Amino acid sequence: MNETQAIDWKKTRERGLVRWILVRWTLGLGLPLSAGILLPGLIKDPESRVQTLLLHLPLCAAAGGIVAGLATWYLFEDQYRRYIARVAGPIAPGPDKPQST
Secondary structure (H helix, E strand, O other), X not given: OOHHHHHHHHHHHHHOHHHHHHHHHHHHHHHHHHHHHHHHHHHHXXXXXXXXXHHHHHHHHHHHHHHHHHHHHHXXXXXXXXXXXXXXXXXXXXXXXXXXX
16 A cells, blocks of 8 residues: 555545445445346346346345445555554654653
8 A cells, every 4th residue: 555545545434434335335336236247137037127126136236335345444444554554663652651671
């Protein structure tokens, strides 16, 4: 992770995990991906339209969005924490804290 990515991730962290999963993954990727996978099946079997649109599509979008969102959240969070630790380095004791020898 570089400085620009760390700044972007800090802004994303401030918005929160729920928004990350809901907006970025469930609506942003899960819904279109699920639609692309499930809707061609409607062409072959139009009688399953209600079941596909009301049950399968939202469930697949939600499940895929939650799994992908959590996975990427924790991956980016780990990268961010390692970046902060690398950039900050060891923290020197303050004037009110004695140094250990």
